Amino acid sequence: NAGVMQNPRHLVRRRGQEARLRCSPMKGHSHVYWYRQLPEEGLKFMVYLQKENIIDESGMPKERFSAEFPKEGPSILRIQQVVRGDSAAYFCASSPSRGQSSPLHFGNGTRLTVT
Amino acid sequence: AQSVTQLGSHVSVSEGALVLLRCNYSSSVPPYLFWYVQYPNQGLQLLLKYTSAATLVKGINGFEAEFKKSETSFHLTKPSAHMSDAAEYFCAVSEGGNTPLVFGKGTRLSVIA
Numbered sequence: 001n002a003g004v005m006q007n008p009r010h011l012v013r014r015r016g017q018e019a020r021l022r023c024s025p026m027k028g029h030s031h032v033y034w035y036r037q038l039p040e041e042g043l044k045f046m047v048y049l050q051k052e053n054i055i056d057e058s059g060m061p062k063e064r065f066s067a068e069f070p071k072e073g074p075s076i077l078r079i080q081q082v083v084r085g086d087s088a089a090y091f092c093a094s095s096p097s098r099g100q101s102s103p104l105h106f107g108n109g110t111r112l113t114v115t
Numbered sequence: 116a117q118s119v120t121q122l123g124s125h126v127s128v129s130e131g132a133l134v135l136l137r138c139n140y141s142s143s144v145p146p147y148l149f150w151y152v153q154y155p156n157q158g159l160q161l162l163l164k165y166t167s168a169a170t171l172v173k174g175i176n177g178f179e180a181e182f183k184k185s186e187t188s189f190h191l192t193k194p195s196a197h198m199s200d201a202a203e204y205f206c207a208v209s210e211g212g213n214t215p216l217v218f219g220k221g222t223r224l225s226v227i228a
Contacts, residue, residue: 006158035218042205042220043205055213103149106158108156
């Protein structure tokens with residue numbers, strides 16, 4: 001049973017380019033969460049999605065960042081016009097049911113470097 | 116809003132010694148509490164979770180944690196450290212419903228031979 005799959009594992013972008021991070025949840029999971037990890041800061045919640053719906057985007061920066069989880073295909077975290085401060089590890093997690101009493105299953109992350 | 120404080124960004128123990136990683140939480144309702152472990156260049160793996168059943172929770176790899184409401188703590192322990200336990204450990208809290216899981220800043224555990 002495949003776990004949460006994220007790709008690419010490493011992504012290098014120049015300032016001003018777009019970054020697209022993909023996440024395929026575990027089979028049977030319809031809830032997806034995105035987190036950002038910066039050194040010495042732990043994981044910061046960004047957004048929570050279900051199929052075709054954004055449930056909570058309270059952690060998303062107001063500009064340049066967007067996320068989707070279409071009916072078919074992976075969840076996408078999109079960062080437009082990247083800046084050096086966007087360099088971080090981005091983790092996707094999934095769960096089978098609503099609410100946080102169900103533990104999250106994490107992917108191995110995408111490490112974004114902005115040059 | 117819920118929050119988590121992990122005391123000590125780096126803990127070092129000798130192989131075979133007791134491991135104690137501290138976590139204190141803040142929550143306006145009875146919380147769900149989790150410990151995750153992260154090995155280098157990998158995602159987070161669930162060690163154990165507390166969801167209002169027994170206050171002493173046993174997890175994988177010999178780890179356990181005790182929920183103490185009076186102290187708002189959920190410290191992680193292991194009686195005897197192994198070299199393979201070297202990793203970063205994260206405590207997390209949720210208030211349930213649609214509220215997101217909130218993580219502490221992590222504690223890096225080093226095990227010395």
